[in-house]
Amino acid sequence: MIKDTIKHEKWDSQLRKGSLELVVLASLNGRQAYGLELLKSLQQLPTMQLSEGTLYPLLDRLKREGLIAAEWYQEGDSRPRKYFQLTDEGQIKLAALTDRWRQSVADIEYLLDHPGPDPLFEE
Amino acid sequence: MIKDTIKHEKWDSQLRKGSLELVVLASLNGRQAYGLELLKSLQQLPTMQLSEGTLYPLLDRLKREGLIAAEWYQEGDSRPRKYFQLTDEGQIKLAALTDRWRQSVADIEYLLDHPGPDPLFEE
DNA sequence: CAATATACTATGTAATGCAAGGTATACGGT
DNA sequence: ACCGTATACCTTGCATTACATAGTATATTG
Numbered sequence: 492m493i494k495d496t497i498k499h500e501k502w503d504s505q506l507r508k509g510s511l512e513l514v515v516l517a518s519l520n521g522r523q524a525y526g527l528e529l530l531k532s533l534q535q536l537p538t539m540q541l542s543e544g545t546l547y548p549l550l551d552r553l554k555r556e557g558l559i560a561a562e563w564y565q566e567g568d569s570r571p572r573k574y575f576q577l578t579d580e581g582q583i584k585l586a587a588l589t590d591r592w593r594q595s596v597a598d599i600e601y602l603l604d605h606p607g608p609d610p611l612f613e614e
Numbered sequence: 615m616i617k618d619t620i621k622h623e624k625w626d627s628q629l630r631k632g633s634l635e636l637v638v639l640a641s642l643n644g645r646q647a648y649g650l651e652l653l654k655s656l657q658q659l660p661t662m663q664l665s666e667g668t669l670y671p672l673l674d675r676l677k678r679e680g681l682i683a684a685e686w687y688q689e690g691d692s693r694p695r696k697y698f699q700l701t702d703e704g705q706i707k708l709a710a711l712t713d714r715w716r717q718s719v720a721d722i723e724y725l726l727d728h729p730g731p732d733p734l735f736e737e
Numbered sequence: 738c739a740a741t742a743t744a745c746t747a748t749g750t751a752a753t754g755c756a757a758g759g760t761a762t763a764c765g766g767t
Numbered sequence: 768a769c770c771g772t773a774t775a776c777c778t779t780g781c782a783t784t785a786c787a788t789a790g791t792a793t794a795t796t797g
Contacts (some may be wrong), residue, residue, distance in 0.1 A: 502711065504785060505752080506718050509632030511785075514725060521729035527744060536721040538714070545785050547745065552784090570744060570793055588625065589726060591661070595629050596719055598659040602637060603712060606644035627754060628783080634754075650775055668754050670777065675753090693762055693775060 503538050513592055514539065515549060516577065516585040519559060525572035526550060550575060558584050626661050630668075636715055637662065638672060639700065639708040642682060648695035649673060673698060681707050 507514075518529055530546050533539040553559045558581035565571040577585065630637075641652055653669050656662040676682045681704035688694040700708065 502714055503718070505635070506632040506715065508753085508783090508785060509629040510718070510722060512628070514722060517722070517725040517729070522731050525744080536724065538718040538721045542786065543745080544747095544787060544789095548747090548784080548786095551746095568794090572744070591625060592629065592722070595626070595633070595661040598661045599633060599637060599640070599715070601659065602640040606640070608645050631752090631754060631784085648775080665755060666776080667756060667758095667778090671753085671755095674777090691763090695775070 500540070503540065506538065507541065510592065511541070511545070511549060512553070513585070513588045515546075515553065516558060516581055516588065519575055519577050519581070520585060523574045523576045525564075525574050528572075529575070553581070557581075623663070626663065629661065630664060633715065634664070634668070634672060635676070636708070636711045638669075638676065639681065639704055639711065642698055642700050642704070643708060646697045646699045648687075648697050651695075652698070676704070680704075 514533065515529070518524070518533060524532070526543070526547060529550075530541070530543060533541060533546075550559065550561075554561050554575075557578060559575045560578050561573050561575050563571050564574050637656065638652070641647070641656060647655070649666070649670060652673075653664070653666060656664060656669075673682065673684075677684050677698070680701060682698045683701050684696050684698050686694050687697050
């Protein structure tokens with residue numbers, strides 16, 4: 492069946508547009524990580540097949556916004572790595588975004604579970 | 615507290631970017647609706663405060679892609695309204711998007727529920 | 738020492754949600 | 768009849784952002 496081999500890439504990318512910021516903040520909750528490490532860890536999830544070209548600019552933006560902090564760190568004589576971690580502000584933002592995301596999921600679930608004429612609308 | 619009056623608008627808009635297509639298709643599942651009717655029905659949901667400038671171009675796009683069909687209809691001597699409904703292709707697409715959306719929600723739930731060092735990663 | 742892998746950076750493009758403004762018609766009050 | 772408001776749809780231009788692509792630099796490996 493063709494259906495099973497449908498490419499999810501474009502739709503996935505569209506879907507990620509809304510939630511990537513939340514996802515990255517959540518991934519940095521309770522741990523430090525450097526760019527590629529974070530990338531590979533996210534890529535373990537089926538809908539999170541993003542690329543470097545997406546992640547690095549996003550990390551830059553989050554840093555500019557003060558939600559994460561970056562710090563170069565060299566382990567032994569390996570290549571220096573730029574480690575990221577949540578700031579206090581980032582923690583707060585993460586909590587707010589999580590709440591709002593759950594609300595959005597609830598709204599969409601409602602729409603999916605209630606097809607047909609809108610009961611909210613026609614009394 | 616200022617925190618409680620945080621404006622969700624910008625984040626909501628960002629979040630909608632990923633799912634609006636699914637949302638509109640789901641809203642047309644099992645019923646016909648014209649533009650403003652659909653808009654008002656969506657706006658009953660807290661995270662779906664979109665505007666006409668968002669909905670109409672989206673409906674155009676979905677029509678161009680063959681996922682919905684449009685038809686002008688005049689009831690009595692009221693203003694003619696453009697009614698939209700899902701096509702067969704739209705039905706199929708809706709099912710596929712719904713599956714993928716649920717997968718994405720599961721992935722994000724996983725991230726939110728498992729803070730700290732990535733257990734998928736460090737064995 | 739070339740080839741590959743790691744790690745980060747930079748540039749340009751396409752998609753899309755939205756604000757703002759536009760057109761046209763119906764209806765209610767005075 | 769006239770004016771204001773509501774309904775209904777459309778259009779233009781902008782800002783954001785995920786991504787592809789390419790580039791730089793340093794280890795590591797054969």
